[in-house]
Amino acid sequence: MTAFLVVLVIILFGVAVMQMSRIFKMSRQQSNTSEIANDKDNNTHGWLMLAFVLFIYALCIYSFYEWGDVMLPRSASEHGVEIDQLWLISMIIIFVVGIITQWLLHYFAFKYRGEKSQKATFYADNDRLEFIWTIIPVIVLAGLIIYGLFTWTDIMNIDTDDDPLVVELYAYQFDWRARYGGEDNTLGEANVRLIEGINQLGVDASDPYAQDDVIVNELHLPKGRKILFKMRSQDVLHSAYMPHFRAQMNCVPGMITQFSFTPTLTTEEMRATDEMRDKVQKINKIRTENNIALAAAGEEQLEMYEFDYLLLCNKICGNSHYNMQMKIIVEDEEDFNAWMKEQQTLATVLKQ
Amino acid sequence: MSAHAEAHVVDHHDDHGHHHKETFVTKYIFSQDHKMISKQYLITGLFMGIIGIAMSILFRLQLAWPEEPFTVLEIFLGKWAEGGVMDPSVYLALVTIHGTIMVFFVLTAGLSGTFSNLLIPLQIGARDMASGFLNMISYWLFFLSSVIMVFSLFVEAGPASAGWTIYPPLSALPQAIPGSGAGMTLWLVSMAIFIASSLLGSLNYIVTVLNLRTKGMSMTRLPLTIWAFFVTAIIGVVSFPVLLSAALMLIMDRSFGTSFFLSDIYIAGEVLHNQGGSPVLFEHLFWFLGHPEVYIVLLPALGITSEVIATNARKPIFGYRAMVASILAIAFLSTIVWGHHMFISGMNPFLGSVFTFTTLLIAIPSAVKAFNYITTLWKGNLQLNPAMLFSIALVSTFITGGLTGIILGDSALDINVHDTYFVVAHFHLVMGISALYGLFAGVYHWFPKMFESRMMNKNLGYVHFWVTAVGAYGVFFPMHFIGMAGLPRRYYNNTNFPYFDDLTDVNVVITIFAIITSAAQLVFLYNFIHSMFYGKKGPQNPWKSNTLEWTAPIKHIHGNWDGPIPHVHRWAYDYSKLNMDESDYVIPGQDYAPQHLPLQENEEEMHH
Numbered sequence: 001m002t003a004f005l006v007v008l009v010i011i012l013f014g015v016a017v018m019q020m021s022r023i024f025k026m027s028r029q030q031s032n033t034s035e036i037a038n039d040k041d042n043n044t045h046g047w048l049m050l051a052f053v054l055f056i057y058a059l060c061i062y063s064f065y066e067w068g069d070v071m072l073p074r075s076a077s078e079h080g081v082e083i084d085q086l087w088l089i090s091m092i093i094i095f096v097v098g099i100i101t102q103w104l105l106h107y108f109a110f111k112y113r114g115e116k117s118q119k120a121t122f123y124a125d126n127d128r129l130e131f132i133w134t135i136i137p138v139i140v141l142a143g144l145i146i147y148g149l150f151t152w153t154d155i156m157n158i159d160t161d162d163d164p165l166v167v168e169l170y171a172y173q174f175d176w177r178a179r180y181g182g183e184d185n186t187l188g189e190a191n192v193r194l195i196e197g198i199n200q201l202g203v204d205a206s207d208p209y210a211q212d213d214v215i216v217n218e219l220h221l222p223k224g225r226k227i228l229f230k231m232r233s234q235d236v237l238h239s240a241y242m243p244h245f246r247a248q249m250n251c252v253p254g255m256i257t258q259f260s261f262t263p264t265l266t267t268e269e270m271r272a273t274d275e276m277r278d279k280v281q282k283i284n285k286i287r288t289e290n291n292i293a294l295a296a297a298g299e300e301q302l303e304m305y306e307f308d309y310l311l312l313c314n315k316i317c318g319n320s321h322y323n324m325q326m327k328i329i330v331e332d333e334e335d336f337n338a339w340m341k342e343q344q345t346l347a348t349v350l351k352q
Numbered sequence: 353m354s355a356h357a358e359a360h361v362v363d364h365h366d367d368h369g370h371h372h373k374e375t376f377v378t379k380y381i382f383s384q385d386h387k388m389i390s391k392q393y394l395i396t397g398l399f400m401g402i403i404g405i406a407m408s409i410l411f412r413l414q415l416a417w418p419e420e421p422f423t424v425l426e427i428f429l430g431k432w433a434e435g436g437v438m439d440p441s442v443y444l445a446l447v448t449i450h451g452t453i454m455v456f457f458v459l460t461a462g463l464s465g466t467f468s469n470l471l472i473p474l475q476i477g478a479r480d481m482a483s484g485f486l487n488m489i490s491y492w493l494f495f496l497s498s499v500i501m502v503f504s505l506f507v508e509a510g511p512a513s514a515g516w517t518i519y520p521p522l523s524a525l526p527q528a529i530p531g532s533g534a535g536m537t538l539w540l541v542s543m544a545i546f547i548a549s550s551l552l553g554s555l556n557y558i559v560t561v562l563n564l565r566t567k568g569m570s571m572t573r574l575p576l577t578i579w580a581f582f583v584t585a586i587i588g589v590v591s592f593p594v595l596l597s598a599a600l601m602l603i604m605d606r607s608f609g610t611s612f613f614l615s616d617i618y619i620a621g622e623v624l625h626n627q628g629g630s631p632v633l634f635e636h637l638f639w640f641l642g643h644p645e646v647y648i649v650l651l652p653a654l655g656i657t658s659e660v661i662a663t664n665a666r667k668p669i670f671g672y673r674a675m676v677a678s679i680l681a682i683a684f685l686s687t688i689v690w691g692h693h694m695f696i697s698g699m700n701p702f703l704g705s706v707f708t709f710t711t712l713l714i715a716i717p718s719a720v721k722a723f724n725y726i727t728t729l730w731k732g733n734l735q736l737n738p739a740m741l742f743s744i745a746l747v748s749t750f751i752t753g754g755l756t757g758i759i760l761g762d763s764a765l766d767i768n769v770h771d772t773y774f775v776v777a778h779f780h781l782v783m784g785i786s787a788l789y790g791l792f793a794g795v796y797h798w799f800p801k802m803f804e805s806r807m808m809n810k811n812l813g814y815v816h817f818w819v820t821a822v823g824a825y826g827v828f829f830p831m832h833f834i835g836m837a838g839l840p841r842r843y844y845n846n847t848n849f850p851y852f853d854d855l856t857d858v859n860v861v862i863t864i865f866a867i868i869t870s871a872a873q874l875v876f877l878y879n880f881i882h883s884m885f886y887g888k889k890g891p892q893n894p895w896k897s898n899t900l901e902w903t904a905p906i907k908h909i910h911g912n913w914d915g916p917i918p919h920v921h922r923w924a925y926d927y928s929k930l931n932m933d934e935s936d937y938v939i940p941g942q943d944y945a946p947q948h949l950p951l952q953e954n955e956e957e958m959h960h
Contacts, residue, residue, distance in 0.1 A: 014881075034888070034890065035807035035808065035809060035810045035887075035888055035890060035894075036735075036737065036807075036810070036890065036894055036895070037735050037736050037737045037740075037810065041736060041737075041810070041814075042734065042735060042736045045736040045741060045814065046734070046736060048818065049736075049741075049744065052821060052822075055822065055825075056748075056825060056829075059825055059826070059829050060829065063829060063830055063832075063833055067830065067833040067858055068833075069854075070833055070834065070836075070837040070854050070855055070858065071833065071836045071837055072768075072836065072837060072838050080768075082764075083764055083765060083767065083768060086762070086764055086765060087759070087765055090758060090759050090762065090765065091759070093758075094755035094756065094758055094759070097751075097755060098751060098752060098755050101722060101723075101726065101751050102748060102751060102752070104726050105725075105726050105729070105744065105747055105748055105751070106744075106748070108726060108729035108730050108732075109729055109734060109736070109744050112665075112729060112730070112731060112732045112733065112734050113734050113736060114666070114732075114733045114734045114735045114736065115733070118733045119733060119928060119943070120665060120666040120667045120731065120732045120733040120927065120928040120943070121667065121731040121732075121928070122667065122668065122927070122928050122929045122930060123667065123668070123670065123727075123730075123731065124668040124669075124670065124671075124672065124925065124958070125670070125671060125672070125673075126670075126671075129671075129727070130671050130674050130720070130724075133719065133720060133723040134716060134719075134720055137715060137716050137719040137720075138716055141712045141713070141715055141716065141758075144712065144758065144762065145708065145709055145712050145762075148708055148712075148762040148763065148764050148765065149705050149708060149709070149763075149764075151764035152701070152704060152705060152708065152762075152763045152764040153701070153705065155764060155767070156701035156704065157701065172618075173528065173619070191616065192616045192617065192618035192623055193616075193618075193623050195618050195623070202618070231698075234617070234618050234619070235521065235525075235528060235617055235618060235619040236520075236521045236522040236525070236528050236617075236619075237519050237521070237522060237631055239696070239770075239771060241771075241838075241840060243768060243838030244838075246767060246768040247767065247768075248696050248767050248768065248770055248771075249696050249698065250696055250697050250698050252630075252631055252632060252697070252698045253521060253614070253615060253616050253617050253631065254614075254615025254616040254617075254627075254628075254629065254630060254631075255615075255630065255632070255698055257698035279854065282854050283850055283851075283853045283854050286853050286854060286856070287850065287853065302850075305850035305851075305853070307851075310849075310851060312838075312840055313840070314770070314771045314772070314840040315519075315771060316444065316514065316515040316519075316522065316842045317522060317528075318522065318528055318529045319440045319441045319444065319529060319530075319844075320440065321444075321842060321843065321844070322440070322842075322843035322844040322845050322846075322848055323845075323848045323849070325849060
């Protein structure tokens with residue numbers, strides 16, 4: 001009801017302003033200028049068009065200068081390097097095309113700004129020009145398509161001959177679980193209809209493959225080994241997004257989706273890179289500043305930040321979508337194996 | 353064709369004299385006159401636009417200053433912003449309804465509905481739409497759907513909040529999110545009615561363009577606006593019914609226990625009985641409309657731009673045939689690219705390859721259009737009216753947004769930026785801002801036609817344009833960076849965990865630009881309302897344009913022309929055409945030759 005009243009007040013306010021301006025108008029003599037652009041307008045706005053293209057360039061340069069460091073750090077997976085390469089090439093192409101076409105557009109708007117004495121050139125067609133600017137995009141795009149498709153096929157056609165580590169990513173409102181295949185590296189059958197008590201993922205306890213499965217809420221990955229992720233969702237659509245690994249796949253209820261990559265940088269190695277050190281430093285500076293404000297307000301202090309890989313949910317899934325995440329730790333194979341030994345198998349957990 | 357048209361013209365003209373008296377209701381409310389209906393569409397669209405843009409400001413406040421109390425939030429959101437801090441559920445509701453309103457109610461109905469209605473009969477030389485009655489029904493269904501959509505904002509559990517793409521199961525299960533209760537039901541009902549409205553409108557546009565062209569108005573003489581509206585209507589007829597089917601199946605899943613889109617779900621402590629459905633099926637059906645929808649929004653804007661640029665450049669549009677061909681190519685390709693919204697949905701990767709291919713193909717006709725606009729400016733005599741400025745800016749944002757489309761259309765690159773702010777920045781530039789510019793260009797250009805020669809104030813128009821142009825880039829250019837930082841969209845708060853803390857100042861910049869830009873829209877609104885009543889009267893053909901609508905009398909009459917309908921003898925783009933010995937223009941001293949003007953002596957006949 002308040003909202004409705006507010007809307008009403010705004011409308012009435014608008015009406016009041018209109019009436020006032022009407023009185024204002026009537027009290028003033030009508031000037032004789034027309035509402036059609038004259039030479040003076042053309043001149044002003046022609047120049048402004050030129051200024052505008054410079055503004056676009058300046059905004060672009062400023063953004064890179066000021067925010068260039070917020071972008072994702074180097075890829076921590078094998079295929080990610082390919083994606084970054086393709087990204088770079090595509091970016092260079094679109095920047096070149098963008099800079100040139102924006103310039104032509106705005107420069108022409110400036111150069112040919114209208115004047116009474118000036119005549120436009122009647123120029124309706126030119127098949128050769130049309131052909132040229134059809135064929136150039138065709139060639140460039142053909143190159144990009146072929147390059148892109150090879151990269152895509154390499155990433156998505158998962159080869160299981162090299163014995164990848166199988167990990168299930170299980171999504172539910174609003175958290176993640178990871179399930180490893182255990183000794184046999186094979187996941188036991190699972191279905192939401194089997195969810196009961198402690199068996200939160202609905203794993204079939206009678207399946208022999210399921211006995212050694214390991215369920216955790218912190219994803220550990222061995223460096224240098226190919227990981228095959230099997231995604232499952234319990235309730236609504238989620239998306240398993242691991243930006244540092246250039247990896248993403250939706251989790252669809254009723255379906256098992258998959259994605260695969262090989263991590264190449266351990267968490268420690270990523271923390272030690274220059275770009276990550278700068279980023280963490282910047283974030284901690286912000287947090288320190290915020291802490292001063294928080295201390296003044298007598299509130300709890302923020303902890304200092306240390307980088308960790310993240311698995312984020314990237315498909316709207318409900319009210320706490322923004323906080324659905326899981327920590328990923330990439331470590332050397334021995335560390336990973338040692339960690340794995342400490343985990344309880346599903347059989348043990350269910351017996352308890 | 354011509355025999356039929358003449359017969360029509362004659363008998364319509366005959367009964368014109370003894371027309372029945374119009375009452376207030378038949379003239380302003382249940383009007384069957386396309387000019388009045390177009391104004392109804394425009395005003396309803398603008399009203400919805402105010403709601404949609406205001407919503408974006410509310411959630412931008414939350415993104416820039418997360419969980420900071422703002423009185424304005426408490427005023428507008430009431431119980432969902434106790435103490436002025438926005439609740440996460442209402443954040444999602446706001447982004448959902450903002451998207452729905454802007455895409456469907458403002459840019460589909462407000463843009464295409466307004467200008468198709470206004471221009472199709474006037475520019476092809478027809479007395480009215482093929483069916484004035486269906487046209488009226490179409491508007492009132494649109495109005496009804498708008499009312500229902502706005503009403504859904506006030507239901508107890510909140511409006512639909514599953515994102516404007518309403519992917520099930522989130523949209524199907526009230527247990528998953530409160531907005532999927534009554535709010536979602538109203539959303540679906542509203543959209544079903546909207547689709548019916550859109551179909552009635554589109555069928556009418558198609559029939560009118562095909563059957564009611566005046567003598568001499570061959571398809572190749574149609575102004576590009578009409579080509580754009582015509583093809584847009586065809587895309588709408590092809591794709592909107594598919595959305596209706598998706599909506600109906602979703603309604604059944606929600607209310608009648610079917611399992612089209614649901615399977616294997618455990619929620620709120622219990623297993624649902626649904627088995628065998630697939631959310632991916634919904635995504636296919638949704639995007640089969642959803643992607644063509646982008647062109648339903650964009651093509652009318654491009655059509656308007658073509659007309660405005662040619663008129664104000666005092667030059668023919670460059671490559672008319674190529675422009676028509678690219679509209680047709682875009683229309684065809686638009687129906688086979690939907691899968692690029694679903695590269696990582698879990699569908700077969702081979703399908704992803706196919707959709708990458710078709711998606712990047714669509715860049716070719718788009719590039720041709722951009723180049724043709726630029727060449728049209730070349731060696732012109734540009735009259736920089738507000739409409740012209742908006743049209744030039746449209747080409748600019750169309751290029752910028754289109755180029756990032758090359759990245760997103762590439763399945764391999766999409767993996768890492770899918771559903772991030774990079775996508776948000778991309779589509780806002782290429783379809784949101786571009787189409788809005790088209791809408792503004794159209795309003796400034798055809799305002800005198802709509803409101804009996806009253807013109808909008810040009811200086812206010814210039815202020816509106818420059819603030820908007822700078823602000824739009826200020827909002828959406830930096831947004832690419834937070835996308836490249838890996839920030840997912842639809843996050844209520846980016847600082848809940850520390851990794852994205854360094855994006856806060858980018859978000860503040862974006863929000864400040866957004867507030868300034870939307871404040872500039874108030875200038876437009878004031879100018880629009882004020883000029884409607886007190887705008888200066890201009891000449892009958894203020895922009896010295898060639899198209900037929902400017903030959904119609906200033907005073908609106910039912911039937912558009914008080915005499916016989918003008919016949920057409922040339923295409924719409926004979927601007928600055930010289931006579932055969934190149935001593936002067938075709939008509940001495942006048943740099944345009946309107947379409948109804950017969951071939952002059954000493955004039956070379958072109959192919960048009």
